[in-house]
Structure formats: structure tokens, C-alpha cells
Amino acid sequence: MGGIEVIEEINDGNLYLRKISKEDIAFFFQSLKNKDMTNYLSLGPLLSYEHSKRLIKNYLKSWEKYLQFNYVIELRENQKKTRIGSVSLWNINWFHQRSRIGIWILPTYWERGIGTKTITLIKIIGFNHLNLNRIEAHIAMKNERSIKMFKKSGFIEEGTLRAYLNITGEFQDALLVACFKT
Secondary structure, three states: OOOOOOOOEEEEOOEEEEEOOHHHHHHHHHHHOOHHHHOOOOOOOOOOHHHHHHHHHHHHHHHHOOOOEEEEEEEEEOOEEEEEEEEEEEEEEOOOOEEEEEEEEOHHHOOOOHHHHHHHHHHHHHHHHOOOOEEEEEEEOOOHHHHHHHHHOOOEEEEEEEEEEEEOOEEEEEEEEEEEOO
């Protein structure tokens, strides 16, 4: 791939995004086994440690194939590393230079500006290193916190995707938001 550089780690102060690894299997399982955490995500609850292991194995395979890049969001303070969520660039189309973005953060860390900082870092990776032109998110209309975070991070509303997401057996509209390389 011409003109792209895959970044395995980036940070802003003590907030780090680093490439997902097999060491994250338990973290993913513990974080995503609860359906309240996965309500608005593109994956359902992780049903077992094995399920989590398969998921991460697939993430790593996709990374090798340049299909998607999954990062763990980590806070690092005085030698202590705390995993608090994950962010990914996925569904990448290299010809059209675009990608979708996905993010989740443990509720304990909400309302601290971490999401916005994380999105700023992933935009640097996407635009400056992977040479993407467009990053977009499809967010459930009811997920107001996420919509607010993306808008605060420079994403603009492009429209409504009708009955786009199946959330707990009910089809819901999604808001399409996007941002562009400036």
C-alpha cells in the first residue's frame, strides 16, 4: 500500500492507544459480557472467554490484512497501565480512502473527555498515517452521549439511516456522521 504507515501506538499525555493483543482477551471478555455495554456496538455480548479469544484472533488477522485496526485505550500513570476501552478503524476501503470508526469506553471513565481525546488520536492515525480522506460513524439515534462526543470531535451530521440497527430485537434509526481530512 503506497503512502500509508500503520501505527501500533500513539498517545496524548497519559492516554494511549495501542494495538490490540492476545493479552487483551480477558479484558474484552470482562468488559463486553454485559449486554448493557454492547447495546449500541456492532457486536453482541461476549458469551465466553473462548468467544473473546476468537474475536481478538480475528481482529489480529484483519490487522495483518490491512482490513481494520483495533486499538486498546489505556491510561498510564506511574508504571500502572489501566485498560479502559477500545477504538477501531474498520470497514476500510482503500480505493475510496474511507473507514468506519467504532469506540467503547467503560462507564466509569465516561464524562472525562477521554472519548474526544481518543477520537482525536484515531483521526491522526487515519488521516496522517493511513492517508484516509473520510472517517464515518453510524450511531443509534438514542445514543445521545455518543452523538454528542462525535460532534464535539469534529464529525458532522450527514443524514439518517432508517431502521439501520437491530438493537435488542428492535430496528432503530442511526445517525450518519463523518469527518474529513482537512
